[in-house]
Amino acid sequence: MSNTSRFTTTENRRHTTYNATECRSNTLGLEEIINKQLEVPQPLLTEEQIEQINFTLIEALHTNKQVYLTYYKKGQCITEKGFIQFVDSLGNLFIFIDEVFELKNKMTLSELIDVRFT
Structure with a gap:
């Protein structure tokens, strides 16, 4: 048995398996996307x-x-x-x-x- 944690999702009756490192990597990618969406343009001053x-x-x-x-x-x-x-x-x-x-x-x-x- 492997020491790697594995996660399984069901999507359209297909099973996709991710290891713990891949899940953390995907989470970081989502975090970057969310942070990008929260960015505001620099206000212009008079x-x-x-x-x-x-x-x-x-x-x-x-x-x-x-x-x-x-x-x-x-x-x-x-x-x-x-x-x-x-x-x-x-x-x-x-x-x-x-x-x-x-x-x-x-x-x-x-x-x-x-x-x-x-």
Whole structure:
């Protein structure tokens, strides 16, 4: 008797047998498909929204006030809470320290969707 687990399905009176590795592989494929369907396009910001984000970033940097930062990454809009440590408008980047792990995150300004004070 084999040590490999086997699963059988009945489909139109045919039997198809899968081993445990094949089932995990199929599950990963389904997970990827579901994640792809959940992706959203990156929101386009108006000039006014971009100016407001820049203003809030600079104020948060100078006052060390905590912010909610919403950014776009891999098809998702993500919101985190933390502090702005550095802003380089010309270089299109900033450094954000998240509240949970207190890790420095270097991001581009073009990834930003919204910045608000907590």
